[in-house]
Amino acid sequence: RKSVIRPRKVSELCGNPGLITDFRRWLSGWKTYRDLEQSAEGARKRKAAPTTGEDMKMRAALLTGPPGIGKTTLAITMCRELGFEPHEFNASDTRNKKAVADLLGELTLNQAMEMYCVVNPQSSKAPLASPEGQVLVMDEVDGMSSGDRGGIQELIKLIRSTRVPIVCIANDDSSQKIRSLQNHCLKLKFRRPTAAQCRKRILDIAQAEGMTIDPQTAERIAEGCRGDLRQTLNCLQAWRSTGTQVTYQNVVDRFKDEGKTVESKSIFDLFRSFFDSRGSSLSDRMDDFFMDADLNPLFVQENYIQCRGVTDLARLARAADSISEGDLASNLVRAHQRWDLMPVQALLSCLVPGSISGFFAARPNFPAWLGKNSSTRKNIRLVRELDMRGKLSLSGNMSSIRLDYIPALQTVTSSPLILREQDGIEDVIATLDAYYLTREDFDTVTDLLVQKPPPIPSKVKTAFTRQFNSLSHPLNAATVTHGKSASRPADTGGEEGSLGGGGDDIVDVGKASTEPEVDEEGESKDEEQSLVVKKSKKSKPTSARRKT
Numbered sequence: 001r002k003s004v005i006r007p008r009k010v011s012e013l014c015g016n017p018g019l020i021t022d023f024r025r026w027l028s029g030w031k032t033y034r035d036l037e038q039s040a041e042g043a044r045k046r047k048a049a050p051t052t053g054e055d056m057k058m059r060a061a062l063l064t065g066p067p068g069i070g071k072t073t074l075a076i077t078m079c080r081e082l083g084f085e086p087h088e089f090n091a092s093d094t095r096n097k098k099a100v101a102d103l104l105g106e107l108t109l110n111q112a113m114e115m116y117c118v119v120n121p122q123s124s125k126a127p128l129a130s131p132e133g134q135v136l137v138m139d140e141v142d143g144m145s146s147g148d149r150g151g152i153q154e155l156i157k158l159i160r161s162t163r164v165p166i167v168c169i170a171n172d173d174s175s176q177k178i179r180s181l182q183n184h185c186l187k188l189k190f191r192r193p194t195a196a197q198c199r200k201r202i203l204d205i206a207q208a209e210g211m212t213i214d215p216q217t218a219e220r221i222a223e224g225c226r227g228d229l230r231q232t233l234n235c236l237q238a239w240r241s242t243g244t245q246v247t248y249q250n251v252v253d254r255f256k257d258e259g260k261t262v263e264s265k266s267i268f269d270l271f272r273s274f275f276d277s278r279g280s281s282l283s284d285r286m287d288d289f290f291m292d293a294d295l296n297p298l299f300v301q302e303n304y305i306q307c308r309g310v311t312d313l314a315r316l317a318r319a320a321d322s323i324s325e326g327d328l329a330s331n332l333v334r335a336h337q338r339w340d341l342m343p344v345q346a347l348l349s350c351l352v353p354g355s356i357s358g359f360f361a362a363r364p365n366f367p368a369w370l371g372k373n374s375s376t377r378k379n380i381r382l383v384r385e386l387d388m389r390g391k392l393s394l395s396g397n398m399s400s401i402r403l404d405y406i407p408a409l410q411t412v413t414s415s416p417l418i419l420r421e422q423d424g425i426e427d428v429i430a431t432l433d434a435y436y437l438t439r440e441d442f443d444t445v446t447d448l449l450v451q452k453p454p455p456i457p458s459k460v461k462t463a464f465t466r467q468f469n470s471l472s473h474p475l476n477a478a479t480v481t482h483g484k485s486a487s488r489p490a491d492t493g494g495e496e497g498s499l500g501g502g503g504d505d506i507v508d509v510g511k512a513s514t515e516p517e518v519d520e521e522g523e524s525k526d527e528e529q530s531l532v533v534k535k536s537k538k539s540k541p542t543s544a545r546r547k548t
Contacts, residue, residue: 005205005233010077013070014201014229015193020074023063026056026186028082030165031133033057058186060159060166062141064173065190068230072139075167079135084165090139134164142170142178152181159184192227195219202232209236210244217248224255267292268364271299274354275307282351289346297326297349298367306365307357319353326350382444389475390435402448409435410445414453421460425467432468436475439468 007013010020033056063071072088079086144151159166170178173189202218213221225231239246239254273280273288274296280288289296301323305316326349332338333345354360383402387394394405412431416424432442446453456464 005208007070007073007077010074010081012201013074013077015069015197015227016190019188019190020078022186023061023074023188024078024082026058026061027078027084027135027165027167029056030059034059034163056186058184059162060168060185061188062168062170062173062178062182062185063188063190064170066192066228067171068228069190069192070229071169071190072137075135075137075169079137079167084133084135086135086137088137088139136162136164136166137169138166139169140171141168141181142172142175144177152177156181156184193222193229194227195222198222198227198229198232201229202236205233205236206246209240211236211240211246212244213246214248217246217251220248220251224251267295267299271296271303271350271364272360274300274350275304275357275360277355285351285354286343286346289350290342293342293346295367297323297330297345298369299364300350300353302367302369303360303362303364304353304357306362307360315356315358319356322348322352322356326353379448382448386437386441386444389437389441393435406445406448409437410449410453413442413445414456417456417460417464418454421457422463425460425464428464429468429471429473433473436473438473438475439465 010024013020063075065071076086076088138155141152141155155166155168168178168181168185172178173182173187196219199215199218199222202221203213203215206213206218221232221235225235235254239250270288270291273285277285304319304323326345326347329341329345329348333341380398383398383406386406387398387401394401396404409431413428416427428442432438437445
């Protein structure tokens with residue numbers, strides 16, 4: 001039945017009248033603009049024409065907006081109303097690079113036979129002609145994911161040389177997949193139609209189906225479905241099977257049973273409901289928690305201390321204890337897949353702290369934990385890099401490197417530059433070479449400290465960087481395993497230890513110990529770092545010599 005009541009005229013569509021007008025103007029003037037584009041006289045006219053409506057010169061249009069508001073219907077209906085023949089391709093079609101080139105390449109370079117056919121307009125049996133040509137409708141282009149590899153790039157290539165209009169349709173205009181496509185299209189962002197705009201269409205559909213609905217009830221249906229006409233048709237179809245009379249109270253009761261009374265809220269509105277229980281039941285606040293079970297506990301933890309009731313330290317301590325217990329429940333849910341404990345987490349992390357703390361009236365703060373967690377992950381990565389480079393000289397796990405080695409390294413690498421300035425540069429470079437550290441590691445050691453040391457004079461730091469870069473330094477072989485110099489040695493007839501004659505020398509230090517050292521993960525360090533590469537200046541290859 002949906003295909004029967006589908007709009008056949010553009011005037012039957014709901015909402016977005018301005019965007020519909022822009023789309024009509026673009027499609028109706030597409031052929032005219034292409035004819036001007038191909039002639040020298042047209043180029044001069046375009047240059048002299050005003051720049052208003054510059055987007056209308058685009059060869060393709062991109063219709064974006066929520067699902068169910070009639071974007072595809074608009075594209076097909078508008079094409080037929082203006083005399084075009086639409087060809088639709090959606091997510092059910094294969095749309096990778098090869099398929100797009102094979103299936104759509106010829107279509108964008110050819111013309112329809114109907115363009116050269118004359119149909120008698122007085123004949124009622126005459127077929128619908130398409131004198132204006134064809135239109136390619138690419139539906140759900142934001143769904144061209146990994147299975148359609150290269151499809152977006154091929155589509156952009158076709159847009160640049162197409163001889164027919166191309167209409168692309170997507171739900172999310174902020175998707176990374178269509179970001180490059182937007183630069184080649186006329187962008188039309190559609191919004192959900194209002195309840196008043198949907199009312200007349202709902203009444204027409206109900207009358208065609210033999211249903212009795214008053215205007216107030218029709219608006220309530222549109223509000224419950226949030227302007228989604230596809231969902232509205234599904235509701236009307238389900239209700240038609242039970243009767244023809246639909247009253248306002250019937251709609252309210254049905255929406256309540258089907259869960260359509262819950263409105264989407266922002267995270268700033270959600271967490272406030274935990275601190276203000278007026279007009280909301282325990283079940284309602286529990287539903288608010290499950291709308292964003294990840295961010296809600298973080299917002300409560302960040303803002304509960306600003307509530308009016310936290311002047312009592314005993315209440316503040318009880319709220320903090322409850323948040324801690326909620327975090328334990330969250331760990332059980334994630335680590336042990338105990339999803340049955342999610343209601344317990346909701347009570348402990350959000351509902352109980354909100355009830356204890358009192359009313360929240362201040363401006364909410366965004367959770368600082370998110371930024372701290374990002375910094376923590378970055379610091380862990382930096383410590384791991386130091387561990388990989390200096391494993392031959394460092395002992396212990398990552399915790400000991402962070403707590404013991406890094407403060408000591410900072411002292412022996414920064415103090416000479418601060419106290420002796422340029423006279424201490426050689427000592428600092430010798431220390432870095434002893435631990436196979438780079439110039440970037442010198443800054444990393446300082447960045448990882450909580451209490452920052454006194455700043456090094458800029459002229460000293462510049463001289464240190466210049467002298468460090470002018471010298472050769474030993475590198476741990478593990479740090480260059482992905483580089484070209486660490487590939488399989490070439491058989492050049494040289495002595496053992498030469499790395500393909502490329503000017504780099506290898507010193508075997510794996511024989512220094514009788515037994516391989518094993519780290520916490522059980523991996524042999526000697527298997528990974530048994531070699532040290534000594535870089536030499538490639539500008540003077542004759543000066544390279546083998547180290548013993």
